[in-house]
Amino acid sequence: MPNRNSIKSAFESMMFVWGEPLDVKTAAEVVNIDKKTAYEYFKELKQEYNDGERGLAVRETDGAFQFVTRAENFDYLQRLCTPVKEKRLSQAALEVLAIIAYRQPVTKGEIDVIRGVKCERVVEGLMRKGLVEETGRSSAIGRPVLYGTTRNFLRQFDLESLRDLPDIDDIEDAIHESAPDESPDGAEQITFLK
Helix, strand or coil: CCCHHHHHHHHHHHHHHHCCCEEHHHHHHHHCCCHHHHHHHHHHHHHHHHHCCCCEEEEEECCEEEEEECHHHHHHHHHHCCCCCEEECCHHHHHHHHHHHHHCCEEHHHHHHHHCCCCHHHHHHHHHCCCEEEEEECCCCCCCEEEEECHHHHHHCCCCCHHHCCCCCCHHHHHHHCCCCECCCCCECCEEEC
16 A cells, blocks of 8 residues: 555645546545545645645645645736636626525525525526536425535635635625625626636
């Protein structure tokens, strides 16, 4: 059986090649160790990368690990790379996304009641962006579809898990009280990279 350092080395290579967050279970199966041990090794790697003065860090997102660049190197990377196309979320999309994030699993009908406006097209847009997904069906009459956020949502907003969301006592009040500034074209200023 490979030793601890060779397995961690394999995990580094796997994260580099995989690109997306690498699930602990998948990595454990590849190197033929149990999931708990694999998770410990990933946490060690994360600590090693995040403590050192390296250009890369290891980020955990929903039980998966991924290489990311250090925030303090952003200016250098921005100068090196051509501008990345930014996608903007409208105010309506941010409201619906906040409701789903804090109330999940939630149906479109429940979102409509909170917002006071139909949300079908907004939910479809969030699904196309990979921020929201169907998570099952409600036991209510008609068995409406339930929606929740995706792993991509966590990654785009730099969250390890939903527990990292800011505390909001009443989402309805928060949406109406803290409407963010809008640009002249009406698009929300919060952006995320593809």
